[in-house]
Amino acid sequence: MTHTEPLPARAALPVDLDEAAHRCLVAGFEGTTVVPDTLKRLIDRGLGGVILFTRNIRDAEQVRRLTDTLRALRPDLLVAIDNEGGGIGHLVTAGAPEVPGNYALGVVDDPALTARCADALAGHLASLGITVSYAPVADIQQQADNPIVRTRAFGTDAGVVSRHLRAWIEATEARGIASCAKHFPGHGGTLTDSHHELAVDPRPYEELDLEPFRAAIAAGVPMLMSAHVVFTALDENRPATLSRRILRDLLRLELGFDGVLVSDALEMKAIADQYGEAAGARIALAAGADQVIVAVPDLGVTLECRDAVLGALHSGVLAEERVREASERVRRLSERYAESSLAVRAWDAGVGLEAARRAVGGQKPPRVVTGAHVVDLFPAPHPALNWGGEDLLTAVHEVDSSATGTAVSGEPEDLGALVDGILRRAEGVPLVVATSDGGLYPWQGRIVDALMGRRPDGVRVATGLPEGGALCSYGRGKVNLRAVAEVLVGAR
Structure with a gap:
């Protein structure tokens, strides 16, 4: 009761x-x-x-x-x-x-x-x-x-x-x-x-x-x-x-x-x-x-x-x-740990981005990819952890306003139609394909294989744990995505 x-x-x-x-x-x-x-x-x-x-x-x-x-x-x-x-x-x-x-x-x-x-x-x-x-x-x-x-x-x-x-x-x-x-x-x-x-x-x-x-x-x-x-x-x-x-x-x-x-x-x-x-x-x-x-x-x-x-x-x-x-x-x-009545001293607001920039690793892209079409594949946010669903396209767009993209936060109903649509939008521009813990979510791998099979020049990014030598941010926090976006477009 x-x-x-x-x-x-x-x-x-x-x-x-x-x-x-x-x-x-x-x-x-x-x-x-x-x-x-x-x-x-x-x-x-x-x-x-x-x-x-x-x-x-x-x-x-x-x-x-x-x-x-x-x-x-x-x-x-x-x-x-x-x-x-x-x-x-x-x-x-x-x-x-x-x-x-x-x-x-x-x-x-x-x-x-x-x-x-x-x-x-x-x-x-x-x-x-x-x-x-x-x-x-x-x-x-x-x-x-x-x-x-x-x-x-x-x-x-x-x-x-x-x-x-x-x-x-x-x-x-x-x-x-x-x-x-x-x-x-x-x-x-x-x-x-x-x-x-x-x-x-x-x-x-x-x-x-x-x-x-x-x-x-x-x-x-x-x-x-x-x-x-x-x-x-x-x-x-x-x-x-x-x-x-x-x-x-x-x-x-x-x-x-x-x-x-x-x-x-x-x-x-x-x-x-x-x-x-x-x-x-x-x-x-x-x-x-x-x-x-x-x-x-x-x-x-x-x-x-x-x-x-x-x-x-x-x-x-x-x-x-x-x-x-x-x-x-x-x-x-x-x-x-009773709350202190003392004033709270300032903290370093930029340390997170500094750390994220130092962390980016894996396979660096062979060239700068400005104006790219960014495909970001990631699972739905975990309800208990409250990750906010930030996407790589938003981070790339902040440093390259000419970028376009597609965010996919779950298995698509029609994989073929999704892939065809992405490739049409990416025609004539660089293609970036990002995964997040792709090994746990086979649908991500199927999309990657379909895209890279038709666009072998595509640049691979991993936003979770490392995957197959891809450029890796080691996380999906906003500063992680910003740091990997900067590497992609040559912003630093």
Whole structure:
């Protein structure tokens, strides 16, 4: 049953325990200016945090007013957001700095440059009154067919990933923003996106990607986020988010992490379809999580999760000591990252484009391709990550107004008609054909083969991971696309 109002505190639960239970929750909500009454009541009872999404963002001034309103209700409320960079974020309309994304930074492999990009993102968060950034990604891109990590990772090598994590965490900390390395103990070895179904990593223990998380802990990362992934070498039955063996025995006892462990969003199918959000909240806290995220704007789901936790405390299924321990960690984090009253110093607004330019690699075109017809093939934006669907044609047109193009964001109904139309429009001008993770989307390969078979002079570009020696941007953030466009038309 979905409740529309918070339940009254159970008589058997002390007020401080009720507050502790609420502190273990992070809630999403609808709205840009008005805080829903249900959310106000949750905050009044001790809600630990809120997570903002694009639905909560209009512009910088509005976000600042919203965070002020939230914190006026409870000064120690954590205000969080996903803020990875490279197009993975929700603050575009609020003036977020454009940075190229992790993989491109790993390709450049200059930790000082990574720190400058992280500083720009963290400085912007501080100016908006946001205190928690659910970044950086600590996963290693291990599987060529992994559908969810890819250019969100700093690379395929544990050493590269580890040193860039340290740079990111330290720069974010210097801004007084809490960083959160994710997704423990690593999502890069799966062939499944846990947003859509349960993911499994079958590798033996010695092959798991723990080194970056050790590096993050050594760098003082204040938060980690768990993965909704079953690691058969660690726990054959439960995903990491719900596993005591992983959250307590491995993370707390073996790796020595004593910061706040937050779950990935409970409404992701790997949890919601297998267990349900409410049971997921109860099991995750019992297993060792300190906070659980309910990101959907329907606060009824948050209430169901809250009620499951209170009910488990009341019945003794969930130990009081476990909830108090989790709540105390969240309380310490809230105190440490309470919003500063100091003015926010400026950040380097140009560092992202600098980084993206340094990252462009692969096969350079044999000649400048001004006036080209640009074909940009890419999958539909991932709904949870909020990549905005930027296209290469727009980036090329900014530096070459004579360019034309075609953007294709999904498998066409009539491939032959599409190809014929493109070739008519590209007659007599250079042809550029860009793909994005073409290996995951066979329709892209079919279009490329058809076009290049009739136009072997076409220039190939990859806007995701490298593909067949093509000119590569290593990401689809705006600055990634701008940097590769400049190389194509000889603008730098």
